[in-house]
Amino acid sequence: FDIIDKDPNTPIGISIRPIHLFSEFTFLKDVLQEFKRKKEHIGAVVDERGVILGIITLEDVLKEIVGQISDDMRKEDELLKEIAKNKWLVEGRLEISEFSRVLGIDLLPGPYTTVSGYITYHLGKIPQRNELIQIGKIKFKIIDSDRRRILKLVVEL
Numbered sequence: 001f002d003i004i005d006k007d008p009n010t011p012i013g014i015s016i017r018p019i020h021l022f023s024e025f026t027f028l029k030d031v032l033q034e035f036k037r038k039k040e041h042i043g044a045v046v047d048e049r050g051v052i053l054g055i056i057t058l059e060d061v062l063k064e065i066v067g068q069i070s071d072d073m074r075k076e077d078e079l080l081k082e083i084a085k086n087k088w089l090v091e092g093r094l095e096i097s098e099f100s101r102v103l104g105i106d107l108l109p110g111p112y113t114t115v116s117g118y119i120t121y122h123l124g125k126i127p128q129r130n131e132l133i134q135i136g137k138i139k140f141k142i143i144d145s146d147r148r149r150i151l152k153l154v155v156e157l
Contacts, residue, residue: 019044024053032061086157089143092116092150103157105138116150126150 020043144151
C-alpha cells in the first residue's frame with residue numbers, strides 16, 4: 001500500500017496490512033522462501049512468548065546468506081580518505097576494525113562496531129558538528145552529525 005499519494009488527513013489505519021511473524025528460531029532459508037511465496041519484503045520476529053523482537057527484511061536475509069549487496073557497498077576510499085599527512089576524512093559508519101587496520105592503530109575492543117560508535121561510547125554522548133574530541137592520542141573533529149550518530153569527521157594522529 002502506497003500512502004505517498006494519499007490525502008495527508010487520511011487515517012493511517014486504512015493503509016495498515018498484516019505483517020508476517022517469524023519465530024526467532026526460523027532458519028533464514030525459510031524466511032527467504034516465505035518472502036518469495038508471499039511476495040513480501042518485511043516481517044516481524046517474535047520470541048517464544050510472542051513478543052516482537054524486531055523486524056527482518058528481504059535485504060537482511062540476503063546480506064546474511066550472500067554477503068553485503070554490491071549496490072549498497074562503498075569502496076574503502078569513499079569511507080576513509082587521507083587528506084594530509086596523518087589526517088583523514090572518515091565516514092562515521094566505517095567499521096572500527098577497518099579504521100584500526102588502515103591507520104595502523106590498536107583500539108581497545110568495546111560495545112561498538114563503527115567509528116561513530118567508538119567516539120560516542122568514549123564521549124558518553126553524540127557530539128555536535130565542529131566539536132573537537134581527543135581520545136588517547138587520536139584527535140577527532142566532527143564535520144557532520146545528526147541526533148543519532150556521527151556522519152563525517154576528520155581524524156588526526
